[in-house]
Amino acid sequence: MxxxxxxxxxxxxxxxxxxxxxxxxxxxxxxxxxxxxxxxxxxxxxxxxxxxxxxxxxxxxxxxxxxxxxxxxxxxxEGSTLIPTDPFERADMLHWMFWEQYNHEPNIATLRFWIAFVGEENLSAAQKAQIDTKRAAGEAALDLLDKHLEDRTFFVGEALSLADIALYAYTHVADEGGFDLARWPNVRSWLDRVAAQPGHIPIDA
Amino acid sequence: MxxxxxxxxxxxxxxxxxxxxxxxxxxxxxxxxxxxxxxxxxxxxxxxxxxxxxxxxxxxxxxxxxxxxxxxxxxxxEGSTLIPTDPFERADMLHWMFWEQYNHEPNIATLRFWIAFVGEENLSAAQKAQIDTKRAAGEAALDLLDKHLEDRTFFVGEALSLADIALYAYTHVADEGGFDLARWPNVRSWLDRVAAQPGHIPIDA
Known part of the structure; x- marks a missing residue:
């Protein structure tokens, strides 16, 4: 390459x-x-x-x-085990990756950025007006993840895929945006499983 | 199937x-x-x-x-000509599909939905407060498309791909959200090319 x-x-x-x-x-x-x-x-x-x-x-x-x-x-x-070979599972991995960018990131990542990086006192009035909506949408996203993980080890199939990587990135630092992950125990267990995988590195590596 | x-x-x-x-x-x-x-x-x-x-x-x-x-x-x-076989082009197709869902759809599709379907008079105060931001972001998205299409027939490579289909869907009805496509002539030519492809169907088919 x-x-x-x-x-x-x-x-x-x-x-x-x-x-x-x-x-x-x-x-x-x-x-x-x-x-x-x-x-x-x-x-x-x-x-x-x-x-x-x-x-x-x-x-x-x-x-x-x-x-x-x-x-x-x-x-x-491409060509690695991070992308399932089964066509439906491969598409289902993309489903979670698209879902993350549309339903999860604009709420959970944006609140983290606004609160932990920009600072709430520096937000515009238009941004401040969106906090409650983004908080509720972020909680709904975490609810959905928690329900999906009730009886699953990883998001798609039986192995770590790009779906897990895409969802891990902002979920594991959601507390920096004011989300208390204690509310979502299945999410917390899954975060631990992802972090325990061989080859894992932390966000500040 | x-x-x-x-x-x-x-x-x-x-x-x-x-x-x-x-x-x-x-x-x-x-x-x-x-x-x-x-x-x-x-x-x-x-x-x-x-x-x-x-x-x-x-x-x-x-x-x-x-x-x-x-x-x-x-x-x-999968397996059709709508997905490029070249690995970089295939990823570049996904780039445009992710970009559409993050930068294009939440602005251009949402304004169309609010104005043409919900009705501006029925919007909440929080929605009304977002109109100007979404208008500017939608215009920036169309600017970016127009620039990319300056010297290209389709978005990726030389043939119609899912990138074109993903971007066509809300761009060709952007006028329903108050975007005057006369401002973006390369986009208009590309819309015509997509609509002239064999197999094309309109949104109301």
Whole structure:
């Protein structure tokens, strides 16, 4: 495989998903950090050469750039056990990855970012007005995860897949956004199982 | 393949993506409609038997249920020309599908739903407070699409893929959410190209 460079903001769960996938696969990533709080991914240079969407993560593969964490993880993991070989299970893995980006990340990750990184006192009025809605939606997302995990070891099939990696990234730091995971015991047990897998690395590695 | 049932709300672009994919593949879907405006996907029965997330679309394959339009399209299209065989292009297709669900749909599809289906006068104060932000983010998404299409026929590689289908669904009806597509001429040309493909069906078919 060509040289892999991860354009990232290290505390971002979306960036961690790619590092965690690479760690499970034994792949080495060169890391380039950007301070998103000071707008380092909105510069003309970044927009022109890394990602016109002005966001991290972006996985650079040789001279090609791949934005979106789910796409980057899928690309790294093709042909590995992190993607189920059964067609329905493979699609079901993508279901959880899309669900995470639509129902989980915009609530749980955004509240973490607003509270733990930006600071509640620095939020705009429009952001403050969304806190209650995002809190309720984040709790509903955790309810759904907890129910799904009642009788399952991992999200899809019987083994760790990209679905677990995608959901682990922001769930395991949900407390930083004010979610008390004691309310969701099946989620907590699953977090422990994911963290106990060979090849696991923490978000601050 | 087992019998395919699409649990849907017909005017939803996310549901249309699956119908359009199936049409290109020559697959027949049985359709079951739910009135999302009256809460038909939040009933105890729907949550227990179709989708615990209370949303459509859900693709039913025999006795198994697959939520999330991107996952359903991917499952239907596996092995077809709608998914590029080159690994980078396949991941790049997923990049656009994830991007659509995160940056495009929550703005362009939501404004269409609020304005053309719910009615602006029926929105909550919290929803009304988000209109300007969603308008600006939707315009930025269309700017990005227009720029990408400056020198390209389709989104990935040289042929129609699921990336085009995913992006076509809500872009071609963006005017219903108050976006005047005359501002984005490359997007308009691409919409025409997608609609001219053999196998294409309109959203109200």
């Amino acid at each position: 060509e040289k892999l460079i991860l354009h990232e903001y290290a505390p971002s769960g979306n960036c961690y998903k790619i590092r965690l996938t690479a760690a499970h696969l034994g792949l080495t990533l060169e890391r380039r950090g950007y301070d998103i709080l000071s707008g380092a991914t909105r510069t003309a240079e970044f927009l022109a050469s890394v990602n016109a969407n002005g966001r991290i993560p972006v996985l650079q593969i040789g001279e090609r750039f791949l934005p979106e964490s789910g796409a980057a993880c899928f690309h790294l993991a | 087992e019998k395919l049932i699409l649990h849907e709300y017909a005017p939803s672009g996310n549901c249309y993506k699956i119908r359009l994919t199936a049409a290109h593949l020559g697959l027949t879907l049985e359709r079951r409609g739910y009135d999302i405006l009256s809460g038909a996907t939040r009933t105890a029965e729907f949550l227990a038997s179709v989708n615990a997330n209370g949303r459509i679309p859900v693709l039913q394959i025999g006795e198994r249920f697959l939520p999330e339009s991107g996952a359903a399209c991917f499952h239907l299209a």
